[in-house]
Amino acid sequence: MPTELSTEILVLGGGLGGVSAALAAVRLGRKVVLVEELDWLGGQLTSQGVPLDEAPWAESLITSQSFAALRAGIRKHYQDHYPLTPRARADLLFNPGMGNVGTLCCEPAVAARVLDGLLAPFVSSEALIVLRRHRLTGCTTHADKIVAVNVTNLEDGTQIVISAALAIDATETGDVLAMADVEHVLGAESQSETNELHAITGPADPLDQQALTWGFAVDYLPTEDHTIDKPTGYEAFRAIKLDFWPGSQFGWTVSNHVTHEPLERRLFAGDTDDEYVFDLWHARRILYRRNFLPGAIASDITIANWPQIDYWLRPAVGVSPEEAAIALDEARRFSLSFLYWMQTEAPRHDGGVGYRGLRLRGDVLGTSDGLAKQAYFREGRRIRAEFTILEQHIGVEARAGQRAAELFPDSVGVGAYRIDLHPSTTGRRDTVDIDTYPFEIPLGALLPIRVDNLLPACKNLGTTRITNGAYRVHPVEWSIGEASGALAAFSLQKMVPPRAVRQNPARLLDFQATLDRLGVLRRWPTFDALRPGSRRGYRPPAQ
Template sequence: MRHLNADIAIIGGSTGGVAAAIAALRMGCSVILTEETDWIGGQLTSQGVPPDEHQYIEKTGCTKSYREFREKVRKYYRSNFALTLSAENAEYFNPGNAAVGKLSVDPRVTVSVLEEMLMPYIFSGKLQLLKNCFLMKADVNGDKIDSVFLEHHLSGELYCLTADYFLDGTDCGDLLHHCQAEHVMGSESQADTDEPHALPGEADPYDMQSVSHCFAVDYIEGGDFTIDKPETYDYWKRYKADYWPDMQLSMTTPHHITHEPLKWSLFGENGGRDMFQYRRILDKTLFLPGTYHSDITIINVPQTDYFEGVIFNVPDAAWHLKAAKQLSLSFLYWLQTEAPTMTGTPGHKGLRLRKDVMGTEDGLAKAVYVRESRRIKAEFTILEQHVATDSRKDGKAAQFEDSVGIGLYRIDLHPSTGGRNYIDIGCLPFQIPLGAFIPVRMENMLPACKNIGTTHITNGCYRLHPVEWNIGEAAGALAAFCIKNKYKPREVYYTSTKRMDFQMDLKRLGIDLAWKL
């Protein structure tokens, strides 16, 4: 067994986990960062989800380091790809020109940029990066974690990590589980939170957002790239949720706000929503002629939302993970063989699964896209009443004196494992309160991604890329601030002078604490 030590150990290389490492390293701490796959970045990379961002992102509403990351992505394309002159000179170059994002990017580019941002610290020895390692257990002494144990899933090598602080950067809140930190999962009841959109009856810990296994495709006219028929295709071909307007494998889904039937089509034909442009990561017209045969897109659509079961805290979690993969592959097979086309002949056989984009043998993302994690029981919990447009009579989200960042996204909840349709409601530009980072008991463990003190409802707007990045950055900075000053996170939260000193450190890092709209 290898014993490794650092000031801060970050378990999980999610979007937030990587941001936490960057912040802690820039504040002078040594860091161990672990990751279950061979790609750091979480939803940005291994889960294959190009950034979902708000309408102000190019000007404001994110941290300095997140803006730096975005700029480095654009620089990477300009330095390594044959762009057209107009693309080369575009102020806000968007490689995919996707419908849902202002910077839709190949995940291979994203992981290269993230590793480039960490490389100086790897070379200096300040950062130890452990890939392909999964968390086995945590040794806890009272209210503190003494050590965590990991196993390399390829070599079988075991690691024992010790640190002053342990941050949970896993997408499912795995460290919260293993160190037995007080936490919640699933849906709270209205009796718990008084939130208008919480469950009207009892809370349900197994009612959470669906997961999706993303994949990349291009389209080669005249080709036939039909995959082998997935083993559970016939099941998914017959599947229809009670609240779904058509079969799961179809071109009709509920509208995410109105729940009215929404028509899709592969390329926007017949007025349907253009599935190919929706999360397109490469628009071939932005590159010199002949560079690419086709656009490339990520398929992450309602038809691939898996809501038949949850993927942690249940004995059949592995079965549900496999089933989520089977649903995605079944939808691809349906698109290739049975989806309606303009010619009248069913199936788009020219759809080609781009295994190289995701870097996997089956062509699916290295990890399933997790929208909802375990969440700490925190000193302060963010409620719908703090951020939802309909709950704020003055037109402003709640203002928090302990703000450690800002964010904006609709409260966007996908169909749930509890049998509920989309919940998608307006949200105001909000702040991220420090109280949501402070566990009710644990002293040297902090959440660093989707696992802060939100509810099932508010997780829907605090889970997106720039917000998760800000959360991770604030968590890494908090641990570093506490090490430097020999404080505890709880002291920083409850002592106004210490909190304000910490907020000054955040401002020096380039983290806005209030919106400047």
């Protein structure tokens, strides 16, 4: 017989949005159960191996204060436990990897430890129960509510039926939405439906989804040979080409997506002291050996999460389990094929061929094979919400004559990222890279049109596929989850469904005041648009 468990708030998914939702709810005095399929919490930052990708103002503390605590905790972990050089130890903006994608590129294993530390006091007090290695297997619904969910322990096969007053979907691809028959959207909307400048023409296509990426970690020991076995399908993968790229996917060197400029992006520019080298190796470097005392670290470590391993051959969401398994297996072999190409065929920076000293580092990703624990899904199912965020609300071109994103009276958080879409699984659409203004998260985008006791906590909120490209990154996901966790707690306190908070102006103001007390930023200062290259620093507003 299944074990039964009851709680006030059930968070399904332990990515950044799930963690922040649980943290906000327990901080507001509620009982929470958090369910995660993997052994690590953190999602894209940890299990998927994607270093923090943030706005130019990441170091200004203009952010959720709980997210700032996560960032500070990561730096403190290195200061407390690693043999830093005096210079690195004195650097208030210490960047462990000196990766040029952001100002805090760290090892996924370190981020996982820090996230556990943020939740630890609430686990000890029994306000929070964390069920790791448990998979969602079913939902029971009645009328417009989720009554209970079934989860299975992946270690021993035991089943638990969990009931809760409110449920939060923090799964990576919006699994609860499908399982509970919650109205949702998948893939690309039609331009005729949304009137967005960059939406697809013709009918909507649920299988037109952004490429996913299965990342891996490597270091480089030039005097050694760590060449992997040739992956099955290598020759076919090596020859893959999209019409809008200048060469095969492995071999092309010009990418508007990676550089935002027509610059050559080399694989590896060589071992250098330069702080900012524009090659793939330095893009997502998570450990820079010169930050540590001589001899402590043998090599830099980098995360391969690059366009060359974008997997777009077939969709993995909204298809049968068998089709999804095929897609994910291909994605893994596709990534390993690029590593094999780098080891054996890639043109070297010194004129040779192949970097045989590239070594998989699964230890920093918590795996034995060197690949991340799971693929990085850039999009999944999105709720049909009371309010849908459109390109017209945040895109610079779509807001001609405006100087900022739409101001939402029901704002419950902020975010800042360009609209960044990778090639689609239909193979017909190139990357989409659109200037945006720093934007807000409206409460209406967190409210399903029908179901009363479910909230989204990550990229499954009410965006379109276009705006999802700006709302999917780490700090925005954290803020979405934090708002949903706080909303769930507030709704229980007031004994009203979440949508009633938005419907009543006085209640909305009361909830926003609660967010303010939690340290949630709901309005941006005046900043310039996020234009090409603006990730790396603040741009003063135009006068």
